[in-house]
Amino acid sequence: MTKVYGEGENKVKALDDATLSVEQGEIALIVGSSGSGKSTLLNMIGLLDRPTSGKIYIDGIDTTTLDDNKISSFRNKKLGFIFQFSNLLTDLTVLENVLLPRQIAGTNNNAEKEARDLLKAVGLEDQMNKRANKISGGQAQRAAIARGLINKPSIVLADEPTGNLDSVTSNTIVQLMKSMAKKLNQTFVIVTHDRQHFGDVDKVITIKDGKAFSGDMPSEMEVLAK
Amino acid sequence: MEYRLRLAKRMLFNKKGSLIGAVLAVTIGILVIHVNFVIFQGLFDAIVRDISNYRNGDILVTDEADYIDKSDLSVVSWFERIPYVEAATPRLSSTAEMNMTKNGKLIEETRVPIVGIDPFRDIKASTVHETIADGSYVFSRNSIVLGSNVARDLGGAEVGDSVKVLVVDRFGQDEVRRFTVSGIAKSPGGQGFDYTAVIHIDTLRDMMSRHGETGSFMVKLNDPTKAFEVKEFFLRSFPNDDFLAETIEESAEEQLAGFRSGIAMINMIGYFGMMSSAFAIVTIQMMLVNGKTREIGVMRSIGAKRKDILIIFIFQGMIIGAIGAGVGTAAGLGYTFYAKETKMSFNNSLPLEVSYNWEKIIQTALTSFILAIIASLYPSYRATKLLPVEAMRTV
Numbered sequence: 001m002t003k004v005y006g007e008g009e010n011k012v013k014a015l016d017d018a019t020l021s022v023e024q025g026e027i028a029l030i031v032g033s034s035g036s037g038k039s040t041l042l043n044m045i046g047l048l049d050r051p052t053s054g055k056i057y058i059d060g061i062d063t064t065t066l067d068d069n070k071i072s073s074f075r076n077k078k079l080g081f082i083f084q085f086s087n088l089l090t091d092l093t094v095l096e097n098v099l100l101p102r103q104i105a106g107t108n109n110n111a112e113k114e115a116r117d118l119l120k121a122v123g124l125e126d127q128m129n130k131r132a133n134k135i136s137g138g139q140a141q142r143a144a145i146a147r148g149l150i151n152k153p154s155i156v157l158a159d160e161p162t163g164n165l166d167s168v169t170s171n172t173i174v175q176l177m178k179s180m181a182k183k184l185n186q187t188f189v190i191v192t193h194d195r196q197h198f199g200d201v202d203k204v205i206t207i208k209d210g211k212a213f214s215g216d217m218p219s220e221m222e223v224l225a226k
Numbered sequence: 227m228e229y230r231l232r233l234a235k236r237m238l239f240n241k242k243g244s245l246i247g248a249v250l251a252v253t254i255g256i257l258v259i260h261v262n263f264v265i266f267q268g269l270f271d272a273i274v275r276d277i278s279n280y281r282n283g284d285i286l287v288t289d290e291a292d293y294i295d296k297s298d299l300s301v302v303s304w305f306e307r308i309p310y311v312e313a314a315t316p317r318l319s320s321t322a323e324m325n326m327t328k329n330g331k332l333i334e335e336t337r338v339p340i341v342g343i344d345p346f347r348d349i350k351a352s353t354v355h356e357t358i359a360d361g362s363y364v365f366s367r368n369s370i371v372l373g374s375n376v377a378r379d380l381g382g383a384e385v386g387d388s389v390k391v392l393v394v395d396r397f398g399q400d401e402v403r404r405f406t407v408s409g410i411a412k413s414p415g416g417q418g419f420d421y422t423a424v425i426h427i428d429t430l431r432d433m434m435s436r437h438g439e440t441g442s443f444m445v446k447l448n449d450p451t452k453a454f455e456v457k458e459f460f461l462r463s464f465p466n467d468d469f470l471a472e473t474i475e476e477s478a479e480e481q482l483a484g485f486r487s488g489i490a491m492i493n494m495i496g497y498f499g500m501m502s503s504a505f506a507i508v509t510i511q512m513m514l515v516n517g518k519t520r521e522i523g524v525m526r527s528i529g530a531k532r533k534d535i536l537i538i539f540i541f542q543g544m545i546i547g548a549i550g551a552g553v554g555t556a557a558g559l560g561y562t563f564y565a566k567e568t569k570m571s572f573n574n575s576l577p578l579e580v581s582y583n584w585e586k587i588i589q590t591a592l593t594s595f596i597l598a599i600i601a602s603l604y605p606s607y608r609a610t611k612l613l614p615v616e617a618m619r620t621v
């Protein structure tokens with residue numbers, strides 16, 4: 001896919017005919033230097049924005065032809081999101097945040113128990129009824145993981161989920177995602193600067209100047225990326 | 227609870243300042259309308275009340291051309307047979323010249339309205355006798371009640387003074403009589419007989435050479451809502467007497483027309499107030515939407531549709547409208563209650579006729595509720611225009 005921002009003088013080709021595929025159950029890392037187009041790529045896969053050209057297939061469905069309502073519905077049922085900052089709605093409790101995708105889907109049956117179980121699994125059983133702005137950054141990312149999993153999506157997308165956390169907390173979040181992925185056979189596509197925390201993963205895609213390459217960044221680039 | 231309603235409520239209640247501001251805007255809009263109603267409708271109704279009590283009754287019967295020659299006793303007893311009728315009384319009016327010698331000085335007044343009343347019936351059909359500030363009401367053929375302004379213009383007439391009254395009779399002859407002042411009339415608000423002199427109707431009939439004739443009948447009902455019915459019944463019963471019968475609304479229409487349009491103007495100002503509270507809601511909600519840009523993006527990312535975002539913010543409008551309408555109506559009713567209990571008066575004189583107009587109260591509350599929802603449409607629409615990528619914002 002290709003994504004061009006702006007017009008005329010200010011035109012930026014953030015993605016330049018980038019092609020990649022991720023299989024069911026894989027953890028795929030997207031790495032690359034700042035401004036290379038990682039977030040843009042994730043936005044396209046997450047159907048948060050549309051590519052200028054190219055196609056995105058999720059579960060065999062060509063998503064580029066869907067209208068806004070269908071895309072919303074698709075995001076709700078097939079995708080989970082973990083952002084770098086302010087993932088949660090601060091007006092709701094942690095539990096309510098995790099429940100929200102289910103309520104939007106309108107399939108509430110057994111939702112609360114599943115949400116509680118997920119929150120337990122991410123280690124937040126004591127924080128469930130706190131307001132979302134009353135917990136720490138690491139806890140918020142745990143809650144976001146639980147929210148991302150509640151609708152059993154095809155892919156969970158994360159854009160620098162540890163970008164805002166200290167190294168120790170980052171590591172626990174990375175391990176949590178890895179273990180959840182394994183336990184649930186859940187596909188994850190994760191943009192990260194913390195390549196080494198992840199260790200061994202199924203797939204690594206390096207983005208450079210909007211182009212996608214299979215495999216890790218050359219080590220001299222990793223230095224630049226820091 | 228419906229998640230959109232819960233979100234709407236939480237967002238509002240977690241922003242107390244905005245909530246209070248928006249609710250206050252609605253409340254004040256409603257309160258202004260209630261206060262206007264209490265004062266101006268109260269004033270209007272007070273004037274109607276006084277015109278009815280002092281001059282026109284609930285039904286005023288006159289002759290289409292000049293004077294009623296049917297015997298007053300027969301007309302009065304016809305009316306008083308009807309259960310809805312409290313009392314009926316004949317009256318006769320003219321214009322007089324008066325003079326009086328006070329402290330050796332002769333003072334003359336021309337063109338003083340003079341009313342002849344039946345002392346026994348008048349006190350049942352009218353409350354003019356209650357406006358006698360000094361002395362007593364007309365009780366004999368040669369007693370006169372002077373309006374406070376007439377008394378003042380005559381150089382300070384007092385009870386017991388003697389005044390000379392000149393009335394021109396039906397043949398153009400001057401008829402002069404001497405009266406003793408029995409009382410001074412002064413009404414709060416001046417709708418009474420403050421500018422009028424009152425004498426016995428038979429004396430006035432004598433002076434005008436109109437024996438057995440009557441100018442008008444004032445009919446007081448115990449159930450004023452039956453005025454139209456009684457009036458129609460009366461007119462049907464006397465088809466050949468050239469009677470004219472009017473309810474208070476009809477007979478006072480001319481006096482009240484200007485006032486009515488004034489009230490319409492003031493109500494308009496009230497509605498403008500409501501409109502400006504709608505603008506306040508738009509501003510406050512726009513601030514709320516702008517403050518939630520990223521969170522709206524998050525909601526959209528996890529699957530909320532444009533419609534869901536629209537509904538969340540319209541729910542906020544409904545919450546603001548409902549609380550505002552509730553608080554505003556409560557405050558308005560509180561003010562109305564206070565005005566009624568303290569017998570609030572206009573200019574410290576005319577006691578307002580305070581009433582609860584439930585139809586208008588409900589209409590006002592509903593209008594502001596609906597206005598709040600309409601006001602929330604624009605911010606809600608703007609919220610739906612925010613894109614899911616807003617969730618990715620790093621700042």
Ligand SMILES: Nc1ncnc2c1ncn2[C@@H]1O[C@H](COP(=O)(O)OP(=O)(O)O)[C@@H](O)[C@H]1O
Pocket residue numbers: 005006012013014032033034035036037038039040041
């Ligand atoms: N909304 C946008 N409008 C214009 N240019 C953008 C926009 N988003 C990203 N870009 C540009 O596209 C390029 C890729 O950005 P991004 O995908 O955010 O990179 P990364 O996440 O790898 O740091 C950058 O040059 C950035 O300035």
Ligand SMILES: [Mg+2]
Pocket residue numbers: 038039040
């Ligand atoms: Mg980025």
